Amino acid sequence: MTTAARNKNAKIPAIEKLRFLIIDDFESFRLSMRQILRSLGAEHIEVCGNGATALQRCTYENFDVVLCDFNLGTGKNGQHVLEELRHRKLIKCTSLFIMVTAETSKEMVMGAREHQPDAYLSKPINQAMMAQRMSALILQRTTLAPINREIELENFPAAVSLCVQMLPQQPRYKTWILKTLSDLYFRMGDFNHARQVCEDVLQVRDIPWARLGLANTYIAEQRYDEASSILQSLIANQPDYVEAYDAFARSLAAQGKLAAAQRILERAAERSPHAILRQQQLARIASDNQDIAAASQAWRRTIELGKHSIHDSATHYLELARSLSELCEDDESEHGQALASEASTTLLALQRRFKEDQNACTRAALIQARVHAGQQQTGDAEALLEGVLPADPVNTMETDVSLELAQTLYALKRSSEAEAILAELAQRHTDEPDIQHKIEALLDEPVSFKKKMSARQLNKQGIAAFEQDNPEAAAKAFREALTFVPNHAALNLNLIQVRLSQGAGKPGTKEWIQECKGCIEALNSLPDGHRQYKRFRTLKAKVEALSDDS
Amino acid sequence: MTHDESEHNEPEDKKVPSRSPTGSAARASTDAATRIDFSMILASAVHDMKNSLGMLLHTMDELGAELSDEVRESKKFNTLRYETERVHGDLLQLLGLYRIDVESLTANIEEHFVPDFLESQVARHVPLLDGHNITHQISTEDINGFFDADLVAGVLNNILNNAIRYTKTHVEIEARQQDDFLVLSVADDGEGYPAQMLDNQPTHPGTMNFSTGSTQLGLYFASAVARLHENAGNAGRICLYNGGRLNGGVFEIWLP
Numbered sequence: 146m147t148t149a150a151r152n153k154n155a156k157i158p159a160i161e162k163l164r165f166l167i168i169d170d171f172e173s174f175r176l177s178m179r180q181i182l183r184s185l186g187a188e189h190i191e192v193c194g195n196g197a198t199a200l201q202r203c204t205y206e207n208f209d210v211v212l213c214d215f216n217l218g219t220g221k222n223g224q225h226v227l228e229e230l231r232h233r234k235l236i237k238c239t240s241l242f243i244m245v246t247a248e249t250s251k252e253m254v255m256g257a258r259e260h261q262p263d264a265y266l267s268k269p270i271n272q273a274m275m276a277q278r279m280s281a282l283i284l285q286r287t288t289l290a291p292i293n294r295e296i297e298l299e300n301f302p303a304a305v306s307l308c309v310q311m312l313p314q315q316p317r318y319k320t321w322i323l324k325t326l327s328d329l330y331f332r333m334g335d336f337n338h339a340r341q342v343c344e345d346v347l348q349v350r351d352i353p354w355a356r357l358g359l360a361n362t363y364i365a366e367q368r369y370d371e372a373s374s375i376l377q378s379l380i381a382n383q384p385d386y387v388e389a390y391d392a393f394a395r396s397l398a399a400q401g402k403l404a405a406a407q408r409i410l411e412r413a414a415e416r417s418p419h420a421i422l423r424q425q426q427l428a429r430i431a432s433d434n435q436d437i438a439a440a441s442q443a444w445r446r447t448i449e450l451g452k453h454s455i456h457d458s459a460t461h462y463l464e465l466a467r468s469l470s471e472l473c474e475d476d477e478s479e480h481g482q483a484l485a486s487e488a489s490t491t492l493l494a495l496q497r498r499f500k501e502d503q504n505a506c507t508r509a510a511l512i513q514a515r516v517h518a519g520q521q522q523t524g525d526a527e528a529l530l531e532g533v534l535p536a537d538p539v540n541t542m543e544t545d546v547s548l549e550l551a552q553t554l555y556a557l558k559r560s561s562e563a564e565a566i567l568a569e570l571a572q573r574h575t576d577e578p579d580i581q582h583k584i585e586a587l588l589d590e591p592v593s594f595k596k597k598m599s600a601r602q603l604n605k606q607g608i609a610a611f612e613q614d615n616p617e618a619a620a621k622a623f624r625e626a627l628t629f630v631p632n633h634a635a636l637n638l639n640l641i642q643v644r645l646s647q648g649a650g651k652p653g654t655k656e657w658i659q660e661c662k663g664c665i666e667a668l669n670s671l672p673d674g675h676r677q678y679k680r681f682r683t684l685k686a687k688v689e690a691l692s693d694d695s
Numbered sequence: 696m697t698h699d700e701s702e703h704n705e706p707e708d709k710k711v712p713s714r715s716p717t718g719s720a721a722r723a724s725t726d727a728a729t730r731i732d733f734s735m736i737l738a739s740a741v742h743d744m745k746n747s748l749g750m751l752l753h754t755m756d757e758l759g760a761e762l763s764d765e766v767r768e769s770k771k772f773n774t775l776r777y778e779t780e781r782v783h784g785d786l787l788q789l790l791g792l793y794r795i796d797v798e799s800l801t802a803n804i805e806e807h808f809v810p811d812f813l814e815s816q817v818a819r820h821v822p823l824l825d826g827h828n829i830t831h832q833i834s835t836e837d838i839n840g841f842f843d844a845d846l847v848a849g850v851l852n853n854i855l856n857n858a859i860r861y862t863k864t865h866v867e868i869e870a871r872q873q874d875d876f877l878v879l880s881v882a883d884d885g886e887g888y889p890a891q892m893l894d895n896q897p898t899h900p901g902t903m904n905f906s907t908g909s910t911q912l913g914l915y916f917a918s919a920v921a922r923l924h925e926n927a928g929n930a931g932r933i934c935l936y937n938g939g940r941l942n943g944g945v946f947e948i949w950l951p
Contacts, residue, residue, distance in 0.1 A: 177757055247746045269752040273821030277814050316839055317808040350841055350926065353803055383801050 156186035157280045159287075163209040164189040168199045168226065169245070170218040174268075178212060181275045196221030196229075196453070203235040210283075211236060212266070215246040221453040224260075224419070229455040231260045238297040239290050241282055245270070289318060292325065301333050327358045336362040353383050357392060364396050372396040380409075387417045394430065403434035414443070421450040421457075428464065437594055441468040448491070459505035462495035466512045471594035474519035474556075481520070488516045504543050507533050511546075511553040518556045519593070526557055539569045548583055555591035563591065564670060571672045581674055588672075589633045596629040603629075604636055611643055619643045627667075634677035637664035641684045645691070661688045738793045745786040751779055756822070773826040777860070780823060784853050788916040791849050795919055802843035802923040809840045809870045809877070816851045817868060823859050824866070835870035840877040842950045846920045847879070853913035854881045854946050861885035867941060875929060880939075880947040887937030887944045917948060926951040 165187055167178045175192040182190055191206070193199050196217050203211075211230070215223035223244050230236045244262035264282055266274075292311070295304035308326040315322065323346055330339035340362040346355035356379045363372035376393035383389065390413030397406035410427040417423065428443035444465035451457030466488045473484035492509040499505050510533045517526035530553060535541045538550055547570055554563035567584050574580040590597045607622030623640040630636065641664050644657040665685050671678060755776055759767045766772060794800040813833050824831055851868075858866045862883030869880045892911075914933065921931030929951035939945040 173757060174753070177753070180760075247749050268749050269756065271756055271819070271822050274815070274818040277818035281811050281815065316837065317811065319808075319839060320806045350804070350806075352805060352841075354805065383803065385800055386803065 157276070157283060160186040160279070160283065161188045163187065163283070164207065165191065166199065166202060166208040166211045166213075167192040168194075168196065168211065168213040168217065168223070170194050170214065170216075174214070178270070178275075181270070181272050182279075184272060185276055185279060196223075196226040199226055200229055200233075200235065203230055208236060208240060209286075210241045210243065210279075212243045212245055213262075215244055223262075225453045225455070227262055228260050232455045238293040239286065241286055243278075243282070285318060285321075288315060289321065292322075296325075296329070301329050305329050305333075324354060324358075327355075331358075331361065331365070334365075336365050353379065353386050353389070357386070357389050360389075360392055360396070364392060364399070367399070369396045369400045373400075385416060387413045387420075387423075390416075391423060391426070394426070398430055398433075403430060404436075406430050407434050407436060407439065411439075414446075418446070419450065421447055421454050424450060425456070425461065428461075432464070432468065435594075435598070437468050437471050441465060441472065444468060448494075459495055459499040459502050462491050462498075463505060463508055463512065466491045466495070466509070466516070470512055470516045470519060473516070474593040474595070477520060485516050485520050489513060492516075504546050507542070507546050508549045511549045514553050515556045518553075523557070526553075530554075530557060538566055539573070544570065544574065544580060548580075548587065551587055552591070555587070560591065564588070568670065568672065571674060575674055584672070585634075585675055588670075588675075589635070590630045591632075592630055600626040600629040600633065600636065604639065607639060607643075611639075611646075616643050616647050632667050634668055634671055634675060634681065637667050638677060638680055638684055640664055641688060645684070645687055658688070658692050662692065734793065734797060738790065738797070741786050741789050741793075745783060745790065748779055748783040748786065752776070752783060755779065759822075768826065773823075776826060777823060781856055781860075784856050785912060787849055788853055788912055791846070792916055792919065795923070800923075802846055802920075804841050804843055804924065806839050806841055807844055809838050810835050812840075812844060812848075813851075813868055813870060813879070816848055817855065819852065820855050820859065823856075827859060829859060829862060829864060829866055831866045831868065833868045838870065838872060838877075840870070840950065841926065842877065842924060843920075846923065847948070847950070850913075850917045850920050850948060851879065851881070854917065857913060858883040858885075858944070858946075861944060863943075865941060875927070876931075876949045876951055878947055878949050880945060882939045882941045882943060882945045884941040884943040888935050893935055893937070917946075921948050921950065924950045 165182055167175055167182075167190065169175045169178065169192075172194070175194070179190050179192055191202060191208075193202060194217075197220060199211075199213070200221075202208075213223045213226055217223060217226075221229075223246075227242055227244070230242065236242065241263045243264045243266055245266045245268060247268045263286075264278065266278060288311075292304050292307045295301070295307060305326065308322050308329065312319065312322050312326070323342060327339045327342035330336070330342065340359055343355040343358040343362070346352050347359070356375055360372045360375040360379070363369070363375070373393065373396050376389055376396060379386065379389045380393060390409050394406040394409040394413070397403075397409065407427065407430045410423065410430060414420075414423055414427055424443050424447040428440050428447055431437075431440035431443055444461055447461045448457075448465060451461055469484045469488035469491070473481040473488070475481075476484070492513050495509050496506050510529050514526040514529040517523070517529065534550070539547055542550065547566055551563040551566045551570075554560070554566070567588055571581065571584050574584075590600070592600075603622045603626035607619045607626065610616075610622060611619035620640060620643045623636055623643065626636050627633065627640065641661045644661050647653075647657065665688055668681055671681055675681075759772070759776075762772070791800075810833070813835060817831060817833060855866070855868075858881050862885045865884050867882045869878075869882070871878050871880075892914075914935070918933045921933050924931035931948065931950045934947040934949065936945050936947075937943070
């Protein structure tokens with residue numbers, strides 16, 4: 146039962162067969178780490194001083210153990226290296242990635258959305274520590290290698306049976322095996338078994354990862370209320386468990402509670418500001434929630450974090466520029482000008498960084514044209530548009546570029562061209578609800594963010610007035626809203642419904658019918674796949690019947 | 696009347712429409728910026744000092760390799776190493792306390808294999824133990840325990856450092872299960888804890904007496920970490936006494 150003090154010069158068995166890579170920006174650390182590993186019996190040891198070189202090395206050579214300092218000076222940090230190694234599959238599942246940090250805790254790397262290192266080693270590191278950790282980790286690697294090999298081959302059922310078999314034999318790796326088991330069931334879509342693993346753990350003890358795992362199975366089965374209540378109490382008990390916030394936000398967003406999801410993600414991003422995927426998610430949710438200012442801020446952070454990250458993408462730049470262009474449209478104040486100029490800078494940066502991405506560059510030009518238009522620089526806007534406008538847009542452009550084009554045409558008051566493009570797109574993508582939604586949104590509200598918001602506010606007021614039996618006030622609100630978005634389907638139909646409710650034969654009926662006809666006219670080009678189409682047909686028939694009567 | 700749901704979801708959040716830079720939010724943050732958050736400044740300074748000391752320790756290890764055995768094993772060189780290690784440890788505790796207090800750090804409890812955990816904590820101190828000619832022994836069954844490894848490692852780190860200072864020849868690290876608790880203990884064969892420290896065990900900052908040096912800080916941190924561990928109505932605690940198998944000071948942390 147007793148472990149005697151170990152012989153500090155003991156070599157680790159089989160270590161000579163392993164290939165080591167040491168990544169540290171300080172030469173003295175590289176040297177001393179190499180020396181320590183040598184004294185433990187390691188023979189294949191490579192060193193390098195920055196992330197980019199490390200990634201290159203790993204492209205050509207397979208390493209069994211990577212010891213990487215978190216802080217690598219300028220350029221990529223240890224987390225970037227880890228994510229890129231795993232993302233590009235430059236190291237195997239069976240390899241060990243050890244993050245070396247000067248931090249006591251995992252605070253810098255805390256809450257990385259994906260890819261955790263196999264172990265942390267905190268500086269200063271001495272020989273005895275390294276000997277102890279290395280032999281423990283190598284033993285772990287060897288013991289668990291059969292499971293990891295099956296996972297690498299995506300042979301999940303085999304990995305599951307190995308886990309089940311090893312669980313009673315390996316108390317040392319119990320936590321790892323249980324987490325892996327639950328994760329494997331989850332990845333196979335067997336949520337019942339995944340949940341069972343977590344529930345068994347929770348029977349013995351309230352363990353945060355098992356609570357999170359449990360909630361994730363409920364989310365996967367769309368049992369959002371159950372998931373949310375688990376996650377709410379988990380966050381209350383473990384306010385620094387950032388992954389729980391991510392799951393909670395997912396659950397809330399899936400229920401359409403966008404504002405709540407946004408707030409949760411904001412709290413998570415505050416605690417763990419370095420995870421790019423979380424910032425990206427926050428930006429998307431804020432954007433869906435129409436909180437454009439918050440979305441812009443999150444896109445800014447995403448771009449900043451993307452500089453050295455494998456997750457960097459042209460989309461981040463486009464989305465920031467789109468948000469900024471909405472914020473500054475028709476705002477020529479100093480503030481508006483500053484936002485417009487930030488949008489331009491962002492788009493320029495995109496065109497430099499992603500110059501091979503033709504689609505992104507075309508979209509960038511189209512957004513830039515809108516920025517000009519929003520600052521009343523119509524000449525510049527038109528010139529930019531002409532530079533990228535093909536003869537037959539829909540047949541030569543990708544769908545997302547065509548949608549961007551339609552939006553820019555609207556901004557330049559070339560509505561009929563925009564509508565033609567949207568109609569053609571709608572026909573082409575009848576079975577793709579995502580694209581249909583985007584088309585509808587543009588057809589309904591081809592105007593600036595602020596006008597859209599005013600119209601929505603008025604629509605709300607109109608509905609409230611109507612519910613309070615005040616049809617005149619309702620009609621007034623809807624009419625005013627329609628001055629912002631004349632072709633908005635729901636608004637036009639709401640106005641018709643008010644007028645119809647006021648009934649025929651009363652003074653003013655004639656004018657009302659006239660007004661209704663105007664609304665029908667505005668919706669004449671409504672595509673039959675529009676969600677309001679059925680309602681449009683019904684109300685149109687009623688209006689026609691009324692006009693026949695009178 | 697229909698709310699056209701997806702097209703008409705209003706910004707649910709009231710703060711949304713316009714956050715102009717001249718708005719009240721901007722003014723409030725300027726006010727906050729002019730107030731000095733002293734604990735945060737201290738924490739970041741401590742963080743920086745701790746990293747510097749880490750560098751210092753590393754350089755000392757390197758230097759040690761270049762020195763003659765005589766100098767390397769000299770009392771002065773060991774004192775240099777020990778004192779640096781001690782300040783490094785103190786700063787770690789300060790940061791830990793800051794995080795528990797200000798960032799409402801909670802224990803992230805997982806199941807760990809106790810022998811591996813203890814060995815890796817002791818390994819960090821091997822150069823010091825060797826330097827002071829102190830022998831050590833880890834006694835534990837092959838058991839698993841539930842605790843936050845980062846936090847408990849911080850506690851043991853400080854206690855071991857302290858034991859190295861006050862012991863004569865030997866330090867013993869033991870783990871056992873007792874009354875639904877996992878008990879980790881560090882025993883030495885030194886003079887034991889002073890009576891006043893045993894009477895007045897530091898569970899609250901108000902009862903701390905800094906005149907005895909960093910020991911009190913370490914114990915306060917240990918008891919804060921112990922109390923973050925809860926299970927089935929039991930809370931963790933620490934316990935100090937003199938005597939034990941080595942007839943010196945004994946520190947125990949009881950984790951439910």
